[in-house]
Amino acid sequence: MVDHGPRTGNKVALTFDADMTDAMRYQLRSGAVRSYANLRIVDLLERENVPATFFLTGKWVEQYPQVTRRLAANPRFELANHTYAHLAFTADCYGLPRLPQRQMTADVARTFDIVAPYGGRQTRYFRFPGLCHDRAALDALAPLGVTVVDGDVVSGDPFATSWRPIVRAVLDGVRPGSVVVLHVTEANAPMTDEALPHILAGLAERGLEPAPLSEVLGHP
Template sequence: MPAAVPATQSPAPATPPASAPASAPPVTARPGIGAGLPGATPVGSLPPVVDHGPRTGNKVALTFDADMTDAMRRQLRSGAVRSYANLKIIDLLERERVPATFFLTGMWVEQYPALTRRLAANPRFELANHTYGHLAFTPDCYGLPRVPEREMTADVARTFDLVAGYGGRQTRYFRFPGLCHDRKALAALAPLGLTVVDGDVVSGDPFAKSWRPVVRAALTGVRPGSVIILHVTEANAPMTDEALPHILAGLAERGLEPAPLSEVLGQG
């Protein structure tokens, strides 16, 4: 079983603060729909929060958050940014046959359906949940607008439903924006039977100006069972594709091997 540890917060969010979007349409959570998937937990129980897997063996998990907000979508449509999908990262992972787990926001999936199909088609990639529109689930979460408490369950259920439509290696893993959560937020997700995954290695890639600090942060303190947090959002994490080859080389030098998150947590 994965080791449950207190949540830690990343130094900065990959998503700029934005005005809260209009309420999402009502979504009926379907408890038990993820039964048997990695990360599935008893419906109605407080979700466990994990930072890493067992400190045995040599496996680590590369996890990539795919953020998208209303503000980011407006930037795309206006042409202010080119893309929030870093294809170079995916190309490299595919070319080198590297396993990875992608925490997808529902808005990102809607923006990039073809790319989501590509991720789902790769047997080395796992798909996980990062909320619908990257809203905060607690107050004072890096300036992110907050999802109303009454909408928390539906927000996450909606994203699971969106991602499930693409098939592939589905999971019941979930990551809060900014890693910000409290007991109220966890209780809101109890009907969904999931596992909350934070991480013990924060790369700091959002808005990095150079790839070197990202590599240093990703390799400092990495150990067997580590869960490394990276981003696949090109405009908000522009150095990640340059850092990734060096991260992979550094892991190999340390005798560590990337594996799907479910395997690292002992649930694969």
């Protein structure tokens, strides 16, 4: 389990979680929300040639196959695992419904299987929903050979009503080797695309450079 990479050099990892729950899918189907795929983030990263790592839920990939294809096609993007349906792996995890322990291994394995056909730079990195985990959850995933990645800079972008606190949270906490947790789920993280240019500018001012997660963690 890792929170960050070595504190040497000037590289940091921008990671974007792509959540998708049954409740979110219902919101889409009912027309209550327009999108949980913030393409303005992807546009900016592509335009500026910024490396990033996307933690995908299986349900998000099923909902957005075209976007997943686009992410996989970019050699600067890495793909990682964020469970199938963004269920909690512990009790009391931000109100998320809990996944029974006996289903945990299969849930994560299923997501790897869903992402696999898209190709691109796939990894064995995994992030728990809400960063909630305990020894039982970690034990359940041991057979899959994943590297659990939390993050040492949590942006707080879900449900933020302004971009400024997101930028402040990132730039106040970021250091060489940092893993920054952001979201690409437009409707429940609506300010992330507005915050991102300011984050990139602030990183540059500090002499920090975004890099793929594998590079920041020092994995070949």
